[in-house]
Amino acid sequence: MKTTEFLNRGISYVTFTLLLALYFAIVVNIPIYKELVNIFLSLDQVKIGFIITIPIFFFAALNFLFNLFSWPWISKPFFILLLITSGMVSYASYNYGILFDTGMITNIVETDTSEASSYLSAYSVIWTLIMGVVPALLVFKVKLKPIGGKWLRFTFTKVLSMLASLAIIAVIAGLYYQDYASVGRNNSYLKKIIIPTQYVYSLSSYIKENYLTTPEPYREIGTDAKQSQLALEQAKKKPTLLVFVLGETARTQNYQTNGYNRETNPYTNMLDVISFKDVSSCGTATAVSVPCMFSQLPHRDFDRSKADNQDNAIDIMQRAGIDFLWKENDGGDKGVAHKINKIEVDRKQENEFCNGETCYDIALLDKLDDQIADMKGNRVVALHLIGSHGPTYFQRYPKDKAFFQPDCSRADIENCSVEQIVNSYDNTIRYTDFVLAQTIAKLKTLEYKYNTAMIYVSDHGESLGENGMFLHGMPYGLAPDFQKRVPMMLWMSPGFKQAKHINTDCLAQEAQQTATHSHDNVFHSLLGIMDVETNAYDGKLDIFKTCRAS
Numbered sequence: 001m002k003t004t005e006f007l008n009r010g011i012s013y014v015t016f017t018l019l020l021a022l023y024f025a026i027v028v029n030i031p032i033y034k035e036l037v038n039i040f041l042s043l044d045q046v047k048i049g050f051i052i053t054i055p056i057f058f059f060a061a062l063n064f065l066f067n068l069f070s071w072p073w074i075s076k077p078f079f080i081l082l083l084i085t086s087g088m089v090s091y092a093s094y095n096y097g098i099l100f101d102t103g104m105i106t107n108i109v110e111t112d113t114s115e116a117s118s119y120l121s122a123y124s125v126i127w128t129l130i131m132g133v134v135p136a137l138l139v140f141k142v143k144l145k146p147i148g149g150k151w152l153r154f155t156f157t158k159v160l161s162m163l164a165s166l167a168i169i170a171v172i173a174g175l176y177y178q179d180y181a182s183v184g185r186n187n188s189y190l191k192k193i194i195i196p197t198q199y200v201y202s203l204s205s206y207i208k209e210n211y212l213t214t215p216e217p218y219r220e221i222g223t224d225a226k227q228s229q230l231a232l233e234q235a236k237k238k239p240t241l242l243v244f245v246l247g248e249t250a251r252t253q254n255y256q257t258n259g260y261n262r263e264t265n266p267y268t269n270m271l272d273v274i275s276f277k278d279v280s281s282c283g284t285a286t287a288v289s290v291p292c293m294f295s296q297l298p299h300r301d302f303d304r305s306k307a308d309n310q311d312n313a314i315d316i317m318q319r320a321g322i323d324f325l326w327k328e329n330d331g332g333d334k335g336v337a338h339k340i341n342k343i344e345v346d347r348k349q350e351n352e353f354c355n356g357e358t359c360y361d362i363a364l365l366d367k368l369d370d371q372i373a374d375m376k377g378n379r380v381v382a383l384h385l386i387g388s389h390g391p392t393y394f395q396r397y398p399k400d401k402a403f404f405q406p407d408c409s410r411a412d413i414e415n416c417s418v419e420q421i422v423n424s425y426d427n428t429i430r431y432t433d434f435v436l437a438q439t440i441a442k443l444k445t446l447e448y449k450y451n452t453a454m455i456y457v458s459d460h461g462e463s464l465g466e467n468g469m470f471l472h473g474m475p476y477g478l479a480p481d482f483q484k485r486v487p488m489m490l491w492m493s494p495g496f497k498q499a500k501h502i503n504t505d506c507l508a509q510e511a512q513q514t515a516t517h518s519h520d521n522v523f524h525s526l527l528g529i530m531d532v533e534t535n536a537y538d539g540k541l542d543i544f545k546t547c548r549a550s
Helices: 003-009 013-028 030-042 048-067 075-096 102-109 113-117 122-141 151-186 188-192 197-211 229-237 286-293 304-308 313-319 361-365 368-373 418-445 494-500 504-511 520-529
Strands: 240-247 274-280 323-328 341-344 379-384 451-458 485-492
Touching: 013 048, 013 075, 013 122, 013 151, 030 048, 030 075, 030 188, 048 151, 075 122, 075 197, 102 197, 102 286, 151 188, 188 197, 229 240, 240 418, 240 494, 240 520, 274 504, 286 304, 313 323, 313 520, 323 368, 361 379, 361 418, 368 379, 368 418, 418 451, 418 485, 451 494, 451 520, 485 494, 485 504
Parallel strands: 240 379, 240 451, 323 341, 323 379
Antiparallel strands: 274 485, 451 485
Protein backbone atom coordinates (compact mmCIF):
# COMPACT_ATOMS: atom_id res chain seq x y z
CA MET A 1 0.00 0.00 0.00
CA LYS A 2 1.37 3.42 -0.93
CA THR A 3 2.15 5.86 1.86
CA THR A 4 -0.42 8.38 0.60
CA GLU A 5 -3.15 5.73 0.55
CA PHE A 6 -2.21 4.68 4.06
CA LEU A 7 -2.33 8.28 5.27
CA ASN A 8 -5.67 8.99 3.60
CA ARG A 9 -7.31 5.80 4.81
CA GLY A 10 -6.65 6.70 8.40
CA ILE A 11 -5.23 4.92 11.40
CA SER A 12 -6.39 4.46 14.94
CA TYR A 13 -5.01 6.49 17.81
CA VAL A 14 -3.40 3.36 19.26
CA THR A 15 -1.55 2.62 16.00
CA PHE A 16 -0.62 6.30 15.69
CA THR A 17 0.92 6.22 19.15
CA LEU A 18 2.71 2.92 18.51
CA LEU A 19 4.34 4.30 15.36
CA LEU A 20 5.48 7.45 17.12
CA ALA A 21 6.91 5.44 20.02
CA LEU A 22 8.75 3.21 17.55
CA TYR A 23 10.17 6.22 15.69
CA PHE A 24 11.39 7.89 18.86
CA ALA A 25 12.81 4.64 20.25
CA ILE A 26 14.73 3.66 17.11
CA VAL A 27 15.60 6.93 15.36
CA VAL A 28 15.31 10.04 17.54
CA ASN A 29 17.21 8.46 20.43
CA ILE A 30 20.38 7.70 18.49
CA PRO A 31 22.35 9.95 20.92
CA ILE A 32 21.83 7.46 23.76
CA TYR A 33 22.72 4.52 21.52
CA LYS A 34 25.95 6.30 20.61
CA GLU A 35 26.73 6.69 24.30
CA LEU A 36 25.77 3.09 25.10
CA VAL A 37 28.13 1.81 22.39
CA ASN A 38 31.02 3.63 24.08
CA ILE A 39 30.02 2.17 27.45
CA PHE A 40 29.66 -1.38 26.15
CA LEU A 41 33.03 -1.21 24.39
CA SER A 42 34.66 -0.40 27.74
CA LEU A 43 33.13 -3.46 29.45
CA ASP A 44 34.68 -6.91 29.47
CA GLN A 45 31.41 -8.67 28.73
CA VAL A 46 27.87 -7.62 27.76
CA LYS A 47 24.88 -9.92 27.27
CA ILE A 48 23.56 -9.84 23.70
CA GLY A 49 20.02 -10.31 24.99
CA PHE A 50 20.39 -7.23 27.19
CA ILE A 51 21.52 -5.13 24.22
CA ILE A 52 18.60 -6.34 22.08
CA THR A 53 16.06 -5.41 24.75
CA ILE A 54 17.17 -1.77 25.07
CA PRO A 55 15.25 -0.36 22.06
CA ILE A 56 12.32 -2.62 22.97
CA PHE A 57 12.35 -1.17 26.48
CA PHE A 58 12.41 2.40 25.12
CA PHE A 59 9.58 1.56 22.70
CA ALA A 60 7.39 0.14 25.47
CA ALA A 61 8.10 2.98 27.89
CA LEU A 62 7.47 5.68 25.28
CA ASN A 63 4.30 3.98 24.05
CA PHE A 64 2.98 4.04 27.61
CA LEU A 65 3.84 7.73 28.04
CA PHE A 66 2.65 8.83 24.59
CA ASN A 67 -0.75 7.24 25.19
CA LEU A 68 -1.26 9.75 27.98
CA PHE A 69 -1.20 12.53 25.38
CA SER A 70 -2.82 10.76 22.43
CA TRP A 71 -6.35 12.15 22.53
CA PRO A 72 -8.65 13.82 19.99
CA TRP A 73 -7.89 17.51 19.35
CA ILE A 74 -4.54 17.50 21.18
CA SER A 75 -2.60 14.60 19.59
CA LYS A 76 -1.49 16.28 16.39
CA PRO A 77 -0.46 19.69 17.80
CA PHE A 78 1.33 18.04 20.72
CA PHE A 79 3.31 15.51 18.69
CA ILE A 80 4.11 17.94 15.88
CA LEU A 81 5.75 20.26 18.42
CA LEU A 82 7.39 17.31 20.15
CA LEU A 83 8.88 16.00 16.91
CA ILE A 84 10.35 19.33 15.81
CA THR A 85 11.89 20.14 19.20
CA SER A 86 13.12 16.57 19.60
CA GLY A 87 14.87 16.85 16.24
CA MET A 88 16.77 19.88 17.54
CA VAL A 89 17.61 18.15 20.81
CA SER A 90 18.76 15.03 18.98
CA TYR A 91 21.13 17.11 16.85
CA ALA A 92 22.71 18.87 19.84
CA SER A 93 22.95 15.70 21.94
CA TYR A 94 24.42 13.52 19.18
CA ASN A 95 26.93 16.01 17.80
CA TYR A 96 27.96 17.95 20.91
CA GLY A 97 27.09 15.66 23.83
CA ILE A 98 24.77 18.29 25.33
CA LEU A 99 22.43 17.26 28.16
CA PHE A 100 19.17 19.18 28.46
CA ASP A 101 18.70 19.66 32.18
CA THR A 102 16.98 22.68 33.76
CA GLY A 103 20.21 24.69 33.68
CA MET A 104 20.55 24.14 29.94
CA ILE A 105 16.91 25.16 29.38
CA THR A 106 17.59 28.37 31.33
CA ASN A 107 20.64 29.04 29.21
CA ILE A 108 18.64 28.49 26.00
CA VAL A 109 15.79 30.77 27.09
CA GLU A 110 18.23 33.56 27.99
CA THR A 111 20.19 33.24 24.73
CA ASP A 112 19.74 36.23 22.42
CA THR A 113 19.06 35.92 18.69
CA SER A 114 22.65 36.64 17.68
CA GLU A 115 24.01 33.89 19.91
CA ALA A 116 21.30 31.46 18.84
CA SER A 117 22.05 32.07 15.17
CA SER A 118 25.65 30.96 15.72
CA TYR A 119 24.35 27.40 16.12
CA LEU A 120 22.66 27.45 12.71
CA SER A 121 24.35 25.63 9.86
CA ALA A 122 23.32 23.69 6.77
CA TYR A 123 24.04 20.48 8.66
CA SER A 124 21.92 21.41 11.69
CA VAL A 125 19.03 22.54 9.48
CA ILE A 126 19.12 19.34 7.38
CA TRP A 127 19.29 17.20 10.53
CA THR A 128 16.29 18.97 12.07
CA LEU A 129 14.33 18.80 8.81
CA ILE A 130 14.88 15.07 8.38
CA MET A 131 14.61 14.13 12.03
CA GLY A 132 11.81 16.46 13.09
CA VAL A 133 10.08 18.54 10.44
CA VAL A 134 9.39 15.79 7.85
CA PRO A 135 7.89 13.40 10.46
CA ALA A 136 5.89 16.35 11.82
CA LEU A 137 4.47 16.97 8.32
CA LEU A 138 3.49 13.29 8.12
CA VAL A 139 1.71 13.60 11.45
CA PHE A 140 -0.07 16.70 10.17
CA LYS A 141 -1.18 14.88 7.01
CA VAL A 142 -2.17 11.51 8.51
CA LYS A 143 -5.86 10.90 9.03
CA LEU A 144 -6.87 9.63 12.46
CA LYS A 145 -9.97 7.50 12.57
CA PRO A 146 -12.81 9.34 14.34
CA ILE A 147 -13.98 7.93 17.63
CA GLY A 148 -17.59 8.84 17.15
CA GLY A 149 -19.48 7.83 20.26
CA LYS A 150 -17.27 4.82 20.99
CA TRP A 151 -15.34 6.41 23.85
CA LEU A 152 -15.50 3.28 25.98
CA ARG A 153 -13.95 1.17 23.22
CA PHE A 154 -11.37 3.90 22.53
CA THR A 155 -10.36 4.06 26.19
CA PHE A 156 -10.28 0.26 26.46
CA THR A 157 -7.87 -0.15 23.52
CA LYS A 158 -5.68 2.66 24.85
CA VAL A 159 -5.49 1.06 28.32
CA LEU A 160 -4.83 -2.33 26.73
CA SER A 161 -1.90 -0.87 24.76
CA MET A 162 -0.51 0.72 27.91
CA LEU A 163 -0.87 -2.53 29.89
CA ALA A 164 0.91 -4.40 27.11
CA SER A 165 3.76 -1.89 27.36
CA LEU A 166 3.98 -2.42 31.11
CA ALA A 167 3.99 -6.19 30.56
CA ILE A 168 6.92 -5.88 28.13
CA ILE A 169 8.81 -3.72 30.63
CA ALA A 170 8.11 -6.26 33.38
CA VAL A 171 9.41 -9.17 31.27
CA ILE A 172 12.57 -7.24 30.38
CA ALA A 173 13.08 -6.32 34.03
CA GLY A 174 12.65 -9.94 35.05
CA LEU A 175 15.29 -11.07 32.57
CA TYR A 176 17.84 -8.26 32.74
CA TYR A 177 17.13 -6.11 35.80
CA GLN A 178 20.66 -6.57 37.12
CA ASP A 179 22.19 -5.43 33.82
CA TYR A 180 19.98 -2.34 33.61
CA ALA A 181 20.65 -1.49 37.25
CA SER A 182 24.40 -1.91 36.86
CA VAL A 183 24.69 0.25 33.73
CA GLY A 184 22.27 2.82 35.18
CA ARG A 185 24.04 3.14 38.54
CA ASN A 186 27.48 3.46 36.97
CA ASN A 187 26.28 5.91 34.31
CA SER A 188 23.52 7.89 35.98
CA TYR A 189 23.73 10.64 33.35
CA LEU A 190 22.19 8.31 30.73
CA LYS A 191 18.67 9.19 31.82
CA LYS A 192 19.43 12.80 30.89
CA ILE A 193 20.01 11.77 27.26
CA ILE A 194 16.67 10.04 26.68
CA ILE A 195 14.46 11.98 24.25
CA PRO A 196 11.93 13.46 24.84
CA THR A 197 11.47 12.67 28.54
CA GLN A 198 14.48 14.60 29.89
CA TYR A 199 14.08 17.87 28.03
CA VAL A 200 10.29 17.90 28.51
CA TYR A 201 10.77 17.37 32.24
CA SER A 202 13.44 20.07 32.37
CA LEU A 203 11.26 22.50 30.44
CA SER A 204 8.30 21.87 32.73
CA SER A 205 10.56 22.41 35.77
CA TYR A 206 11.81 25.68 34.29
CA ILE A 207 8.25 26.90 33.64
CA LYS A 208 7.17 25.92 37.13
CA GLU A 209 10.11 27.66 38.81
CA ASN A 210 9.91 30.84 36.75
CA TYR A 211 6.22 31.31 36.02
CA LEU A 212 4.13 29.18 38.37
CA THR A 213 5.97 29.78 41.61
CA THR A 214 5.61 32.96 43.67
CA PRO A 215 9.04 34.64 43.69
CA GLU A 216 10.72 35.31 46.99
CA PRO A 217 10.41 38.85 48.35
CA TYR A 218 13.38 40.96 47.28
CA ARG A 219 16.05 40.96 49.97
CA GLU A 220 18.44 43.85 50.45
CA ILE A 221 21.82 42.86 51.82
CA GLY A 222 24.76 45.04 52.72
CA THR A 223 22.45 47.92 53.62
CA ASP A 224 25.21 49.25 55.85
CA ALA A 225 27.66 49.47 52.93
CA LYS A 226 29.99 52.45 52.78
CA GLN A 227 33.46 53.16 51.50
CA SER A 228 36.26 53.46 54.00
CA GLN A 229 37.28 56.97 54.98
CA LEU A 230 40.68 56.45 53.35
CA ALA A 231 39.07 55.39 50.05
CA LEU A 232 36.87 58.49 50.08
CA GLU A 233 39.84 60.75 50.74
CA GLN A 234 41.84 59.10 47.95
CA ALA A 235 38.90 59.52 45.56
CA LYS A 236 39.23 63.31 45.92
CA LYS A 237 42.90 63.23 44.92
CA LYS A 238 43.24 60.26 42.58
CA PRO A 239 40.22 57.95 42.23
CA THR A 240 40.42 54.18 41.90
CA LEU A 241 39.55 52.79 38.47
CA LEU A 242 39.04 49.04 38.37
CA VAL A 243 38.19 47.34 35.07
CA PHE A 244 36.55 43.96 35.66
CA VAL A 245 36.73 41.91 32.48
CA LEU A 246 34.24 39.07 32.43
CA GLY A 247 35.30 36.43 29.95
CA GLU A 248 33.21 33.88 28.09
CA THR A 249 33.92 30.17 27.65
CA ALA A 250 37.65 30.34 28.38
CA ARG A 251 39.15 27.28 30.04
CA THR A 252 42.34 27.44 32.06
CA GLN A 253 43.83 24.35 30.39
CA ASN A 254 44.46 26.38 27.21
CA TYR A 255 46.25 29.27 28.91
CA GLN A 256 49.97 29.49 28.30
CA THR A 257 50.42 31.29 31.64
CA ASN A 258 48.92 28.24 33.34
CA GLY A 259 51.17 25.68 31.67
CA TYR A 260 49.66 25.18 28.21
CA ASN A 261 52.33 24.40 25.61
CA ARG A 262 51.08 26.85 22.96
CA GLU A 263 51.55 30.62 22.76
CA THR A 264 48.04 31.68 23.69
CA ASN A 265 49.13 34.55 26.00
CA PRO A 266 51.87 36.37 24.07
CA TYR A 267 50.41 39.83 24.67
CA THR A 268 50.05 39.78 28.46
CA ASN A 269 53.10 37.62 29.18
CA MET A 270 55.37 40.69 29.45
CA LEU A 271 52.90 42.91 31.31
CA ASP A 272 53.45 41.91 34.93
CA VAL A 273 50.15 40.03 35.04
CA ILE A 274 49.41 37.67 37.93
CA SER A 275 47.63 34.49 36.80
CA PHE A 276 45.68 32.40 39.29
CA LYS A 277 46.43 28.79 38.43
CA ASP A 278 43.42 26.89 39.75
CA VAL A 279 40.03 28.62 39.76
CA SER A 280 36.70 26.79 39.78
CA SER A 281 33.63 28.18 38.08
CA CYS A 282 30.25 28.25 39.76
CA GLY A 283 28.50 26.72 36.76
CA THR A 284 29.07 25.45 33.26
CA ALA A 285 26.86 28.03 31.54
CA THR A 286 26.66 31.82 31.58
CA ALA A 287 23.11 31.81 32.97
CA VAL A 288 24.42 30.26 36.17
CA SER A 289 28.01 31.44 36.49
CA VAL A 290 27.50 35.18 36.00
CA PRO A 291 24.71 35.60 38.60
CA CYS A 292 26.60 33.26 40.93
CA MET A 293 29.95 35.05 40.89
CA PHE A 294 28.34 38.38 41.76
CA SER A 295 26.11 36.82 44.42
CA GLN A 296 26.85 36.42 48.09
CA LEU A 297 25.53 32.87 47.78
CA PRO A 298 28.38 30.35 47.50
CA HIS A 299 28.38 27.70 44.78
CA ARG A 300 27.18 24.97 47.14
CA ASP A 301 24.06 26.99 48.07
CA PHE A 302 23.47 28.84 44.83
CA ASP A 303 19.93 29.13 43.56
CA ARG A 304 19.22 31.38 40.59
CA SER A 305 15.77 32.47 41.73
CA LYS A 306 17.11 33.38 45.16
CA ALA A 307 20.09 35.24 43.69
CA ASP A 308 17.83 37.21 41.34
CA ASN A 309 15.84 38.41 44.32
CA GLN A 310 18.60 39.81 46.48
CA ASP A 311 21.37 42.40 46.16
CA ASN A 312 24.62 41.40 44.51
CA ALA A 313 28.13 42.85 44.69
CA ILE A 314 27.31 45.49 42.06
CA ASP A 315 24.26 46.69 44.01
CA ILE A 316 26.25 46.90 47.23
CA MET A 317 29.14 48.81 45.63
CA GLN A 318 26.69 51.24 44.08
CA ARG A 319 25.03 51.72 47.46
CA ALA A 320 28.44 52.55 48.90
CA GLY A 321 28.83 55.34 46.36
CA ILE A 322 31.04 53.63 43.80
CA ASP A 323 30.19 54.56 40.22
CA PHE A 324 29.64 51.45 38.07
CA LEU A 325 29.42 51.01 34.29
CA TRP A 326 28.63 47.75 32.45
CA LYS A 327 29.62 47.36 28.79
CA GLU A 328 28.08 44.36 27.05
CA ASN A 329 29.21 42.29 24.04
CA ASP A 330 27.85 38.86 24.98
CA GLY A 331 24.10 39.17 24.70
CA GLY A 332 23.16 40.06 28.28
CA ASP A 333 24.26 40.55 31.87
CA LYS A 334 21.86 37.83 33.15
CA GLY A 335 20.18 40.35 35.43
CA VAL A 336 23.21 41.26 37.56
CA ALA A 337 23.49 44.82 36.22
CA HIS A 338 19.79 45.68 36.41
CA LYS A 339 20.28 48.82 38.53
CA ILE A 340 23.30 50.44 36.89
CA ASN A 341 24.28 52.22 33.70
CA LYS A 342 24.71 49.76 30.80
CA ILE A 343 26.05 50.22 27.30
CA GLU A 344 25.56 47.42 24.78
CA VAL A 345 27.72 47.08 21.69
CA ASP A 346 25.47 47.39 18.65
CA ARG A 347 26.18 44.17 16.75
CA LYS A 348 23.94 45.19 13.85
CA GLN A 349 26.40 47.82 12.70
CA GLU A 350 29.02 47.06 10.07
CA ASN A 351 32.47 48.53 10.63
CA GLU A 352 36.01 47.47 11.51
CA PHE A 353 34.71 45.80 14.71
CA CYS A 354 31.32 44.37 13.68
CA ASN A 355 29.91 42.44 10.71
CA GLY A 356 26.20 43.04 11.28
CA GLU A 357 25.77 39.90 13.39
CA THR A 358 28.60 39.90 15.92
CA CYS A 359 31.41 42.18 17.09
CA TYR A 360 34.97 41.55 18.13
CA ASP A 361 35.61 42.28 21.79
CA ILE A 362 37.96 45.14 20.98
CA ALA A 363 34.78 47.13 20.28
CA LEU A 364 34.26 47.35 24.04
CA LEU A 365 37.23 49.71 24.30
CA ASP A 366 35.72 52.16 21.82
CA LYS A 367 35.01 55.53 23.53
CA LEU A 368 35.91 53.97 26.90
CA ASP A 369 38.07 56.97 27.89
CA ASP A 370 35.14 59.37 27.53
CA GLN A 371 32.75 57.01 29.31
CA ILE A 372 35.13 56.71 32.25
CA ALA A 373 35.55 60.47 32.36
CA ASP A 374 31.76 60.86 32.71
CA MET A 375 31.82 58.78 35.89
CA LYS A 376 32.46 60.17 39.37
CA GLY A 377 34.58 59.22 42.36
CA ASN A 378 35.94 55.69 42.69
CA ARG A 379 34.69 53.69 39.74
CA VAL A 380 34.38 50.16 38.35
CA VAL A 381 33.87 49.29 34.68
CA ALA A 382 32.74 45.78 33.74
CA LEU A 383 33.52 44.58 30.21
CA HIS A 384 31.52 41.48 29.26
CA LEU A 385 33.35 39.70 26.44
CA ILE A 386 31.96 37.27 23.89
CA GLY A 387 35.42 35.74 24.22
CA SER A 388 35.55 32.11 23.09
CA HIS A 389 31.86 31.45 22.63
CA GLY A 390 31.26 28.57 20.22
CA PRO A 391 30.47 26.92 18.01
CA THR A 392 31.37 29.85 15.73
CA TYR A 393 34.83 30.29 17.23
CA PHE A 394 36.10 31.72 13.94
CA GLN A 395 33.86 34.76 14.33
CA ARG A 396 35.54 35.77 17.59
CA TYR A 397 38.80 36.93 16.01
CA PRO A 398 39.73 38.82 12.82
CA LYS A 399 41.54 36.98 10.05
CA ASP A 400 44.85 38.65 10.80
CA LYS A 401 44.69 37.11 14.30
CA ALA A 402 44.12 33.55 13.04
CA PHE A 403 47.52 32.46 14.35
CA PHE A 404 46.90 28.72 14.70
CA GLN A 405 46.16 26.95 11.43
CA PRO A 406 44.25 25.21 9.98
CA ASP A 407 41.24 26.56 11.85
CA CYS A 408 37.55 25.69 11.60
CA SER A 409 35.76 28.46 9.74
CA ARG A 410 32.24 27.06 10.00
CA ALA A 411 29.44 26.80 12.56
CA ASP A 412 28.93 23.03 12.28
CA ILE A 413 32.17 22.19 14.08
CA GLU A 414 31.24 18.51 14.09
CA ASN A 415 32.33 18.54 10.45
CA CYS A 416 35.78 19.89 11.34
CA SER A 417 38.67 17.86 12.72
CA VAL A 418 39.46 18.16 16.43
CA GLU A 419 42.76 19.78 15.41
CA GLN A 420 40.90 22.52 13.52
CA ILE A 421 38.49 23.07 16.41
CA VAL A 422 41.32 23.38 18.93
CA ASN A 423 43.18 25.77 16.62
CA SER A 424 40.10 27.99 16.30
CA TYR A 425 39.51 27.89 20.04
CA ASP A 426 43.14 28.74 20.79
CA ASN A 427 42.87 31.66 18.39
CA THR A 428 39.97 33.00 20.48
CA ILE A 429 42.06 32.68 23.66
CA ARG A 430 44.95 34.46 21.96
CA TYR A 431 42.64 37.23 20.73
CA THR A 432 41.17 37.67 24.20
CA ASP A 433 44.75 38.04 25.43
CA PHE A 434 45.22 40.78 22.83
CA VAL A 435 42.08 42.57 24.09
CA LEU A 436 43.30 42.30 27.68
CA ALA A 437 46.68 43.76 26.70
CA GLN A 438 44.94 46.63 24.91
CA THR A 439 42.81 47.23 28.01
CA ILE A 440 45.94 47.38 30.14
CA ALA A 441 47.56 49.75 27.63
CA LYS A 442 44.56 52.04 27.92
CA LEU A 443 44.70 51.92 31.72
CA LYS A 444 48.38 52.84 31.58
CA THR A 445 47.50 56.01 29.66
CA LEU A 446 45.07 56.88 32.45
CA GLU A 447 47.46 56.32 35.36
CA TYR A 448 48.03 60.05 35.75
CA LYS A 449 44.33 60.47 36.63
CA TYR A 450 43.43 57.21 38.37
CA ASN A 451 44.87 54.34 40.34
CA THR A 452 44.15 51.66 37.78
CA ALA A 453 43.80 47.86 37.85
CA MET A 454 42.24 45.07 35.79
CA ILE A 455 40.76 41.76 36.90
CA TYR A 456 39.90 39.14 34.29
CA VAL A 457 37.93 35.97 34.98
CA SER A 458 35.97 33.64 32.70
CA ASP A 459 32.45 32.45 33.45
CA HIS A 460 33.01 28.77 32.54
CA GLY A 461 35.13 26.53 30.37
CA GLU A 462 34.59 24.44 27.25
CA SER A 463 34.88 20.88 25.99
CA LEU A 464 36.79 20.46 22.74
CA GLY A 465 36.10 16.86 21.84
CA GLU A 466 37.41 15.14 24.95
CA ASN A 467 35.41 11.90 25.35
CA GLY A 468 33.29 12.99 22.37
CA MET A 469 32.01 16.08 24.18
CA PHE A 470 31.89 19.60 22.77
CA LEU A 471 30.82 23.08 23.95
CA HIS A 472 29.58 23.49 27.54
CA GLY A 473 26.51 23.40 29.79
CA MET A 474 26.83 19.89 31.20
CA PRO A 475 25.25 19.39 34.65
CA TYR A 476 27.95 20.48 37.10
CA GLY A 477 28.28 17.13 38.84
CA LEU A 478 28.82 15.36 35.51
CA ALA A 479 30.85 18.03 33.73
CA PRO A 480 34.56 17.49 33.09
CA ASP A 481 37.12 19.91 34.53
CA PHE A 482 37.49 21.44 31.07
CA GLN A 483 34.09 23.08 31.64
CA LYS A 484 34.72 23.97 35.30
CA ARG A 485 38.27 25.34 35.48
CA VAL A 486 38.68 28.94 34.34
CA PRO A 487 41.46 31.52 34.03
CA MET A 488 41.69 34.49 36.38
CA MET A 489 44.28 37.22 35.82
CA LEU A 490 45.19 40.44 37.60
CA TRP A 491 47.10 43.54 36.56
CA MET A 492 47.74 46.52 38.83
CA SER A 493 49.39 49.88 38.21
CA PRO A 494 52.07 51.08 40.65
CA GLY A 495 49.65 53.70 41.96
CA PHE A 496 46.98 51.08 42.63
CA LYS A 497 49.41 48.82 44.50
CA GLN A 498 50.56 51.73 46.62
CA ALA A 499 47.08 53.09 47.34
CA LYS A 500 45.77 49.64 48.29
CA HIS A 501 48.96 48.64 50.19
CA ILE A 502 49.32 45.41 48.20
CA ASN A 503 52.29 43.09 48.60
CA THR A 504 52.71 41.89 45.02
CA ASP A 505 55.03 39.00 45.89
CA CYS A 506 52.52 37.75 48.43
CA LEU A 507 49.68 37.93 45.90
CA ALA A 508 51.74 36.18 43.22
CA GLN A 509 52.43 33.37 45.67
CA GLU A 510 48.73 33.26 46.59
CA ALA A 511 47.90 32.83 42.90
CA GLN A 512 50.01 29.68 42.73
CA GLN A 513 47.88 27.91 45.33
CA THR A 514 45.82 24.99 44.03
CA ALA A 515 42.19 24.11 44.77
CA THR A 516 41.74 27.31 46.79
CA HIS A 517 40.08 29.80 44.43
CA SER A 518 36.68 29.91 42.77
CA HIS A 519 33.91 32.23 41.67
CA ASP A 520 32.96 32.38 45.37
CA ASN A 521 35.92 34.77 45.78
CA VAL A 522 34.62 37.36 43.31
CA PHE A 523 31.88 38.92 45.48
CA HIS A 524 34.11 39.46 48.50
CA SER A 525 37.26 40.37 46.56
CA LEU A 526 35.46 43.16 44.70
CA LEU A 527 34.05 44.59 47.92
CA GLY A 528 37.43 44.22 49.61
CA ILE A 529 39.64 45.80 46.95
CA MET A 530 37.18 48.70 46.55
CA ASP A 531 37.32 49.20 50.34
CA VAL A 532 33.59 48.73 50.90
CA GLU A 533 32.81 48.24 54.57
CA THR A 534 29.73 46.05 55.14
CA ASN A 535 28.62 43.07 57.18
CA ALA A 536 28.02 41.24 53.88
CA TYR A 537 31.78 41.03 53.34
CA ASP A 538 33.75 37.94 54.36
CA GLY A 539 37.49 38.58 54.48
CA LYS A 540 38.30 34.87 54.32
CA LEU A 541 37.07 34.85 50.70
CA ASP A 542 38.88 38.03 49.65
CA ILE A 543 41.92 37.07 47.55
CA PHE A 544 43.58 40.42 48.35
CA LYS A 545 43.12 40.55 52.12
CA THR A 546 46.10 38.51 53.31
CA CYS A 547 48.41 40.46 50.99
CA ARG A 548 47.37 43.98 52.05
CA ALA A 549 49.12 45.88 54.81
CA SER A 550 46.66 47.15 57.37
